[in-house]
Amino acid sequence: MAKSKDWDKEIEKFKKETEKDPADSNAWYNIGWATVQSIGGKIQGGNIDAECKEKIPKAEAALKKAIELYPGHGRAHVLLGQLYRYIKRYDEAIEYAKVGLDLPTDSQDWFAAAETVASCYMLKNDMPHSIEFLEIIKEHYPDDPMTMFKRACCYWEVGNLDGAEEEFEHLTKVDPGHPNAASCLAQVRQKKASVGGAAKASKKEDKKAGGTSKKVEDVQAKAQELGKKLSDDIQKVMASDLPPDKKSAEVTRLQSEFNDKLNKLMKN
Numbered sequence: 001m002a003k004s005k006d007w008d009k010e011i012e013k014f015k016k017e018t019e020k021d022p023a024d025s026n027a028w029y030n031i032g033w034a035t036v037q038s039i040g041g042k043i044q045g046g047n048i049d050a051e052c053k054e055k056i057p058k059a060e061a062a063l064k065k066a067i068e069l070y071p072g073h074g075r076a077h078v079l080l081g082q083l084y085r086y087i088k089r090y091d092e093a094i095e096y097a098k099v100g101l102d103l104p105t106d107s108q109d110w111f112a113a114a115e116t117v118a119s120c121y122m123l124k125n126d127m128p129h130s131i132e133f134l135e136i137i138k139e140h141y142p143d144d145p146m147t148m149f150k151r152a153c154c155y156w157e158v159g160n161l162d163g164a165e166e167e168f169e170h171l172t173k174v175d176p177g178h179p180n181a182a183s184c185l186a187q188v189r190q191k192k193a194s195v196g197g198a199a200k201a202s203k204k205e206d207k208k209a210g211g212t213s214k215k216v217e218d219v220q221a222k223a224q225e226l227g228k229k230l231s232d233d234i235q236k237v238m239a240s241d242l243p244p245d246k247k248s249a250e251v252t253r254l255q256s257e258f259n260d261k262l263n264k265l266m267k268n
Contacts, residue, residue, distance in 0.1 A: 007038035025070035032062035032076065036083055043086040044241040059083060074103045078113045086241060090120040105140045115147060122239040125232075127154045145175040149184075150238055156188060156231040161195075164188045179248040180234075183255050187230070230254060 011034045017027035036043075036059045039052045048056075060083065066076040081097025084090070093116060100113025114137045121130035134151040141147065152167035168185035171178055237250045 007034050010034040011038070023069055025066045025073055025076070028062050028066040028069065029073060029076045029079075032059045032066065033079060035059035035062065036079060043083075045243060046241055048087070056083070056087060074100050074113075075109050078103075078109050078116070081116050082112065085116050085120055085123075088123075090124050093117075093120045111137070111141065111144075118147070118150065119239045122150065122154065122235055127157045127235075130154050131158070143174045145171060145178060148174065149178070149181065150235070152184065152188075153231060153235045153238060156184075157235060161188055161192045165192065180251045180255070183252075184234070187255065 011031055014027055014030040014034060017024060018031065021027065035055050039055050039059075042049060042052050043056070060080065063076045063080040063083070066073050067080070070076075077096045078100035081093045081095075081100065084093035084096065097113045097116040097120070100109055101117075103110040103113065114133055118130050118133035118137065121127070121133065131151065131154045134147055134154060137144065137147045138151065148167055148171045152164045152171065155161075155163035155167060165185065165188045168181055168188060171181040172185060175181065233254050234251055237247055237254070240247070242250070
């Protein structure tokens with residue numbers, strides 16, 4: 001990304017274009033685009049400083065003006081949706097980004113629109129809707145590592161361990177160097193084994209004692225609790241705007257913490 005002062009020059013250039021032709025929707029879009037670019041690194045990292053507070057409303061106004069002049073301006077809708085995502089206005093982000101789904105599916109703007117919608121639903125903790133759009137992305141970009149990981153996490157969250165296992169396993173093949181795919185795959189398999197083992201143990205106790213084993217039920221419930229919390233925490237991290245290296249470090253920490261707690265639980 002260019003330095004802020006370079007983007008400021010671009011903004012001024014596009015402003016002159018709107019002065020020449022106030023009805024030029026693309027010129028207004030360009031103002032919004034350049035303004036977002038000038039603060040992009042900050043807002044994606046959650047660093048909303050004084051400059052951002054000054055420029056966010058200007059970017060919003062320019063993009064809305066472009067849409068007002070040309071309601072079919074897909075790119076303006078998508079960028080406005082992304083802007084709202086960064087400042088945590090998720091419902092508005094979804095509303096505007098969805099318009100971009102009418103763009104050609106092989107375009108970067110379509111992908112950005114679909115990914116924005118899916119991620120905003122994740123951030124709203126609405127996993128079923130997030131899965132709906134992540135699966136649409138899969139139809140056109142089946143091997144995209146980022147959305148594959150998010151899809152696996154969503155499956156994990158809603159209890160579809162088979163789906164999560166399949167996605168994580170595929171991710172290890174598509175992106176062998178992925179920092180979290182292999183460990184997440186191992187944890188999903190461990191979760192499947194613990195759930196299955198607890199169920200078998202419970203049945204065995206039922207048969208032996210003629211009733212439900214309270215201890216096994218407690219262990220199973222606690223294991224499920226730990227797994228759900230891990231899944232929730234990972235999804236929040238992956239859907240956040242943290243830089244990739246910080247996401248990776250935080251997911252690794254969460255996984256290590258989960259393993260320690262699960263091992264302690266199983267020993268007890």
